[in-house]
Amino acid sequence: MEGKSYQRFPRVKIREMRDDYMKFELRDTDSSMANALRRVMIAEVPTIAIDLVEIEVNSSVLNDEFIAHRLGLIPLTSERAMSMRFSRDCDACDGDGQCEYCSVEFHLRARCIGDQTLDVTSKDLISSDHTVVPVDYSDSPGDSDNRGIIIVKLRRGQELRLRAIARKGIGKDHAKWSPAATVTFMYEPEIHINEDLMETLTLEEKKSWADSSPTKVFDLDPNTQQVVVVDPEAYTYDDEVIKKAEAMGKPGLVEIYAKEDSFIFTVESTGAIKASQLVCNAIEVLKQKLDAVRLSEDTVEADDFGELGAHMRGG
Numbered sequence: 001m002e003g004k005s006y007q008r009f010p011r012v013k014i015r016e017m018r019d020d021y022m023k024f025e026l027r028d029t030d031s032s033m034a035n036a037l038r039r040v041m042i043a044e045v046p047t048i049a050i051d052l053v054e055i056e057v058n059s060s061v062l063n064d065e066f067i068a069h070r071l072g073l074i075p076l077t078s079e080r081a082m083s084m085r086f087s088r089d090c091d092a093c094d095g096d097g098q099c100e101y102c103s104v105e106f107h108l109r110a111r112c113i114g115d116q117t118l119d120v121t122s123k124d125l126i127s128s129d130h131t132v133v134p135v136d137y138s139d140s141p142g143d144s145d146n147r148g149i150i151i152v153k154l155r156r157g158q159e160l161r162l163r164a165i166a167r168k169g170i171g172k173d174h175a176k177w178s179p180a181a182t183v184t185f186m187y188e189p190e191i192h193i194n195e196d197l198m199e200t201l202t203l204e205e206k207k208s209w210a211d212s213s214p215t216k217v218f219d220l221d222p223n224t225q226q227v228v229v230v231d232p233e234a235y236t237y238d239d240e241v242i243k244k245a246e247a248m249g250k251p252g253l254v255e256i257y258a259k260e261d262s263f264i265f266t267v268e269s270t271g272a273i274k275a276s277q278l279v280c281n282a283i284e285v286l287k288q289k290l291d292a293v294r295l296s297e298d299t300v301e302a303d304d305f306g307e308l309g310a311h312m313r314g315g
Helices: 031-043 064-072 203-211 238-247 275-296 307-312
Strands: 012-017 022-025 047-058 101-109 118-121 150-154 161-168 178-191 218-220 228-229 254-271
Touching: 022 031, 022 101, 031 178, 031 254, 047 064, 064 161, 064 238, 101 150, 150 161, 150 228, 178 228, 203 218, 203 228, 203 238, 228 238, 238 254, 254 275
Parallel strands: none
Antiparallel strands: 012 022, 022 254, 047 161, 101 161, 118 150, 178 254, 218 228
């Protein structure tokens, strides 16, 4: 049918939001869009991570490569990552990734002079940019118990001195650039109990059937003695209650469907950016990629898009 539009208008409803956690509903779209959003959040939202380490002195028990690897996995606050340049695209430093537009410099100097073991942590990293620092996981700003992420432990006389360069990147290149600890979505379940069949069960059978679910989806109402759905989203599509009904000779006791256009997302951030910013940045990156697809219909090469071209090339 010519002229028919398949355009949809997805809706988002936020259920819970903290700095490192977000739960929201995505409705009026299909699984391809939901999964695209999930994959972009994990692999294509840019952050900042240590990418180059120059060791000056290392007399610790860990070799240079081990320490460099540990430094790279320390999450850094990355609110300005979207506005930074990829080092390969930076014309201010000819792509070597060592200028203020595409990199941040860190220094670390630690030496153990006492008999007690010295813990060298992420809090010992000194940044050249106050907006890009190791993520602070303490519960409160003045929490002295939190010592940061341990990099190495030093004994008397041991020393560690280094310089590190942090650059912008995406999780597709290396997991250290992924801002997401966990991103999952599930189809919203729709549960219908056949009340007529349920009335034919005894109280014990009702309780046995409700308890057959591994998660607390069903329960007995203490007043009416009827089985009710208490938490439909706890259902894990395990079919245990359906198998139990068939074993009791009551097929069709319950019908459970997955809503094809309704999804429940759970997002946990590493702390590099807030969970809410992670979702917003993912939508922005997805919009850019869709714009690139539209432009490609006009035979414009992806290489002409700068940062978009890098995304389309897989970098």
